Amino acid sequence: MPKAAPTLTPVALLPSLAPLLHEWLPRQRWFAGKGRPVTGFSLVSVTELLPGTLHLLVRAEQNGAAPEAGPGDVYQLLLGVRKVLPPPLAPALVGHATDGPLMGQTVYDALQDPQVAALLLERLRTPGRLGPLRFGCDADIPVPGGLAPRLLAAEQSNSSLVYGDTFILKVFRRIHFGVNPDLELPLVLARHGCARVPAPAAWIRTDRPQDATLAVLQPYLRDSEDGWQLALRALADRRGFTREAHALGRATAEVHTALADALPVVTLGRAQTELLAAAMHERLEAAAQAVPTLLPYVPGLRAAFDAVTRVAASRPAQRVHGDLHLGQTLRTGGGDWAVIDFEGEPARPLAERRRPQPPVRDVAGMLRSFDYAARTQLPWRPEWAESCRDAYCSGYAEAAGTDPRDEPELLRAYETDKAVYEVLYEARHRPDWLAVPMAAVRRLAQD
């Protein structure tokens, strides 16, 4: 087993890297701990992936981190080390090391280096191990060599490399230890023959210090457009979106049916529904404390959650997408809808994300998304969203055999939970958008 050279041990490397990361890491879009100062770094693992390229898991210690996060979030970095950075790589600069074993060297984000990206794909083509890293692949999905890489510029919470317009490698940035549903569920769905989800072709995991999924390679759906962009275009052109919404409902139902066939379906007991409702109440409480505009609506919203304890017991629960919205769907050139990004809500612990849940939770997420899309345009056309919501539910009902509208209490509770989350998010990050979820809150509090 290759061992890191003595100079590349976590302890030795820290003085070289910590000052650079202090400046660079909090500026990255995928850095989840914005607004809280980083108090220190520790290196969870260091592997020399290629000569001059280090694979790192780095813990950023921060005050006020969520208690379940432990001492701080862990991030995955691929860092290149060179004497001088060639001009095309200037935007990838992390910094110049002035201490430790890398003293005098230039450190950069190696995912932006096409040479490294190309070698990474080569490494992914054969299963095996490298130190704590485990490379796996599906022998039935051959990955050709020599595909040209490009880093995706899309707004996202991870980093993705597209290879020759045929494969996309999602490199997770914030690492959660445990089974990551973004590899788990697409693998299950692919093995079950569900074609709605791009099938994982290769992946990188680690088993030290604990299990974690680090990257997933999937077929790249070229000529595809995401549902959010398509919906906004329809709105701008003053077109309806019901045909698309109907097809999206079908696609969602197909994914749910496949997940229910392939993985356990449980019946929610009294205790579980009480927990479910309690968690919703808790999130509302926290949101209302942070965003006092919510306060007048709290009693109405609480009623929506209380209904869960009355109706949810004895309902089936199964694995779901967990963070379904228009931006997590792609329409291919051929007109088919695909569903991507099964990570769930990144802010919630993995164990919670992997729990069986009523499938209407995903439906509620998509319904909120139609509302959001409609609200981006003035004059606001509530009937646009309303028609999409109906078409989506009809499409879902046709393919699933059960209509989400037959569970109005659960649907309302999940929509409310989502809207409350949106209020908190918008208040913190995009105050201009706060009116969008607040409109939903007013409606949901009255229902």
Ligand SMILES: Nc1ncnc2c1ncn2[C@@H]1O[C@H](COP(=O)(O)OP(=O)(O)O)[C@@H](O)[C@H]1O
């Ligand atoms: N298989 C794919 N084919 C084409 N584009 C994709 C594919 N997977 C992801 N993308 C693009 O990458 C973006 C981010 O992917 P996603 O898995 O949602 O990552 P994140 O967790 O960072 O949101 C998507 O919105 C889409 O534009």
Ligand SMILES: [Mg+2]
């Ligand atoms: Mg996404």
